[in-house]
Amino acid sequence: MAAFVLFALVILTGAVWVVTLRNLFRAALSLGLVLFGVAGVFLLLEAEFLAFAQILVYVGAILTLLVFAIMLTARAPGAQPAATSPPTKYGPISPGTFGGGASRQQGPAALAAAAVFVLLTWATWRLPWPAMPADHTATLPALGQRLVTAWVLPFEVISLVFVAVITGAVAIAAPRRGRQN
Amino acid sequence: MSVQLVLALSNALFAVGVYGLLTRRNAVALLLAVELLLNAAALNFVLFGRLFNQVDGQAATLFIIALAACEAVAGLAIVINLFRTAQTVDADAASLLKG
Numbered sequence: 203m204a205a206f207v208l209f210a211l212v213i214l215t216g217a218v219w220v221v222t223l224r225n226l227f228r229a230a231l232s233l234g235l236v237l238f239g240v241a242g243v244f245l246l247l248e249a250e251f252l253a254f255a256q257i258l259v260y261v262g263a264i265l266t267l268l269v270f271a272i273m274l275t276a277r278a279p280g281a282q283p284a285a286t287s288p289p290t291k292y293g294p295i296s297p298g299t300f301g302g303g304a305s306r307q308q309g310p311a312a313l314a315a316a317a318v319f320v321l322l323t324w325a326t327w328r329l330p331w332p333a334m335p336a337d338h339t340a341t342l343p344a345l346g347q348r349l350v351t352a353w354v355l356p357f358e359v360i361s362l363v364f365v366a367v368i369t370g371a372v373a374i375a376a377p378r379r380g381r382q383n
Numbered sequence: 384m385s386v387q388l389v390l391a392l393s394n395a396l397f398a399v400g401v402y403g404l405l406t407r408r409n410a411v412a413l414l415l416a417v418e419l420l421l422n423a424a425a426l427n428f429v430l431f432g433r434l435f436n437q438v439d440g441q442a443a444t445l446f447i448i449a450l451a452a453c454e455a456v457a458g459l460a461i462v463i464n465l466f467r468t469a470q471t472v473d474a475d476a477a478s479l480l481k482g
Contacts, residue, residue: 220416221403233415236422247433260448267455322398326391
């Protein structure tokens, strides 16, 4: 229980930092905190493989990618809190739009988020949940077997999705011929 | 560790992600908020897999992680292209379909 409370605190603190910090680089590092916390909860729920997959894929790959995106676009107006606004190709942007955390309508947004939380928790809290079973039979061999039997179609489709995403990313992000940049 | 507490945690994570989606302007920050939403969903899948002694919950979570990677790659490509065309990463400023 103590471990769960610790992980929950880590997750919630990190999550609030992710959405509020003005410095996007710090927000990305806070996302790493959240991901580690979620991996810890996975461990508590006896999903060891997923916990390590989470750290490997999320923290190792996705977070690195996002940090790359933040660094590549750091010069952009709107990426960093800036006092002056260099005019872009499409004309100057009003100073109100600057800052990575620059936001609009924080009050209504906070209200909406709180409403989502209260609604979901109210709907789930009063349900008669069964007690958590003491022994967990979902082992890693069972997971692997399930992946290539019942889940084999999604398993194959996701390989196609990977190919499509990689091709699409290269097609979108590759420099065009005949352009200045 | 009761079911309700883990559910409340994942609900809170989801709500914070919704707040981020609503308030952020930077396109990369929006991607960060989406990762929060995906993690909240993954947490629920693992919890219910554990609760009902099914391995399917973990299988679904694996797919969530894989799709999150896809989403990050595609989003990054779009953001970089947007940055190259419009010199901004403000999601509100991207109002053109062809640049």
